[in-house]
Amino acid sequence: MSMLKDWTTFEKVWIITFSVINIYLFFAWQDSILGLITSITGMVCVVLAAKGRISTYYFGIIQTATYAYISYGYGLYGETMLNALFYFPVQFVGIYLWSKHKAKRMDAEGAEIEMRGLTGRGWFYVVTSFTFVFVLYAFILKGLGGTSIWIDSATTILSIVAQVLMLQRYKEQWLFWISVNVLSILLWLTALITQGGNDVSMLVMWSAFLINSIYGYSNWTKVYKKQMGRAA
Template sequence: MTQWLLDNWIELVGTIAGLVYIFLELHQRASMWAVGIITSSMYILVFFQSKFYADMGLQVYYVCISVYGWYMWKQGGTNKSELPVQKLKVPLSLLLIGITSILWLSIAFILINYTDSPIPYWDAFTTALSITATWMLAHKYLEQWLVWVVVNAVSIYLYWNKELYATVVLFTVYLILAIVGYRLWRKTMR
């Protein structure tokens, strides 16, 4: 056990920070964005070592969008007020599906041609969906939770196969809490 902790301390710190992050997100606390920077910084290293290159790039995106998300949550509402939870409209949904599909294919192309990724299509799939879901989160769209359900379910399988067990636990919790988060956020809209 001690050796595992020594070998996997970065993943463990990222996992703990990720659990704090999701708790803060469930309760719509803007401080989640700062904790997200810590989580993502740890996972940049974890995913590089595991050859999940798209996921590693995604963590860089998370660090950047955390600044944007914090601003949007605090001042993105009417008259620079706190942003409320909102529902996604059909035209924007269709646009996001199109953008996500283009991202998926583009990321897969890069992974296939320029990396030694063992699972380029799945890595690209979860990355593209995560980019979209995080943008939706920054704008407090309720439906981002549903996208996270898909991302987390697929990610659990991928990380299990790479023996990233602490990350499997984290993403299992994320999966359960995505369902809980959807229900909690929906209640705040009434």
């Protein structure tokens, strides 16, 4: 399989293992077909993102559309709006922006893009903006009658920050994705316990995302250092 020729053993085992788990849960828990599609396309999407591949956005188009539909059914309006109104159209922006900043050479890690790092001033602007919008959005969700509004707001605004950093190719995006994934696991665990439902694949998906985001930060940091070393 030529498309996997520059994938590490970890990446291959990782995506195969969680695909098998999701397929098992689909039959064992009578999961929804949309849940299965969302989970598998989501895992492929984040693994490709961790590798710095432009094709991550093609799988992201499918994952964001199906995930928005599932979230709406659980009353997670923050997640619904985030995916339908932000993530989905942003996938097309990502394809355009990443294509404009391809790396001069592809390393063994398979990264296709030039990566960047945040400065101290950049961190200040990011953290300040997040705090203000997070509180404001929580009150908006409360007015809409949403559930788990503080976690929902945090995952939504953290996701927007992480996505913007991702579009701009900053390696620090992965620190925000780690936070998003931890909170999303809590969000879906609460939703499934309080409302029932059989979309267990959502928990599996976010757990997979969490591990992948840790790997993504490690991989992007390594590639970034190599690229900076060549530029020096």
